[in-house]
Amino acid sequence: DTEVTQTPKHLVMGMTNKKSLKCEQHMGHRAMYWYKQKAKKPPELMFVYSYEKLSINESVPSRFSPECPNSSLLNLHLHALQPEDSALYLCASSQATGANYGYTFGSGTRLTVV
Amino acid sequence: KNEVEQSPQNLTAQEGEFITINCSYSVGISALHWLQQHPGGGIVSLFMLSSGKKKHGRLIATINIQEKHSSLHITASHPRDSAVYICAVRRTSYDKVIFGPGTSLSVIP
Numbered sequence: 001d002t003e004v005t006q007t008p009k010h011l012v013m014g015m016t017n018k019k020s021l022k023c024e025q026h027m028g029h030r031a032m033y034w035y036k037q038k039a040k041k042p043p044e045l046m047f048v049y050s051y052e053k054l055s056i057n058e059s060v061p062s063r064f065s066p067e068c069p070n071s072s073l074l075n076l077h078l079h080a081l082q083p084e085d086s087a088l089y090l091c092a093s094s095q096a097t098g099a100n101y102g103y104t105f106g107s108g109t110r111l112t113v114v
Numbered sequence: 115k116n117e118v119e120q121s122p123q124n125l126t127a128q129e130g131e132f133i134t135i136n137c138s139y140s141v142g143i144s145a146l147h148w149l150q151q152h153p154g155g156g157i158v159s160l161f162m163l164s165s166g167k168k169k170h171g172r173l174i175a176t177i178n179i180q181e182k183h184s185s186l187h188i189t190a191s192h193p194r195d196s197a198v199y200i201c202a203v204r205r206t207s208y209d210k211v212i213f214g215p216g217t218s219l220s221v222i223p
């Protein structure tokens with residue numbers, strides 16, 4: 001298995017809802033990442049997990065809450081989002097956080113906040 | 115000035131043409147990625163380079179570390195190559211990938 005699987009592919013949620021995005025990989029990668037991408041813009045890093053511990057938080061608002069319950073799974077819990085949070089959320093993984101490792105990206109979850 | 119720049123920003127080509135997309139960067143890097151993103155879709159990693167040249171099918175990627183420049187070439191372009199191509203660099207001093215602004219390629223039959 002050489003893929004990063006993200007679910008759901010599309011999500012529409014209200015500003016008072018609580019929802020979660022899921023990312024899964026079975027490549028034995030120990031680094032996992034969340035990126036946010038607005039239309040026609042490059043992805044922006046949100047969080048980095050290394051060996052199931054949060055290593056980088058790029059000053060993301062607390063309405064986004066990441067969780068890494070095991071080495072294969074990365075969640076992003078969403079609560080009280082704003083319409084401007086609508087974007088494509090991409091998950092990626094790499095063998096480790098060292099500089100010589102390439103990334104594998106998931107197909108993303110397209111989130112719409114209404 | 116952005117740390118990673120790409121040219122051209124937009125490119126339209128006729129099917130069969132040879133295409134070159136350029137990437138230049140201003141920071142020290144350990145690796146450079148070329149990525150492909152179709153409209154509304156996720157990202158596919160095409161190449162990771164730290165030196166020299168790599169080839170995969172009709173795609174060729176080169177990097178010149180001294181000049182801080184990389185190119186992505188597509189030979190015998192096809193409409194299915196239409197996508198946004200993104201150059202991304204992995205900095206030596208920080209585990210963060212910096213993405214270029216992307217080059218939007220449209221190949222016309």
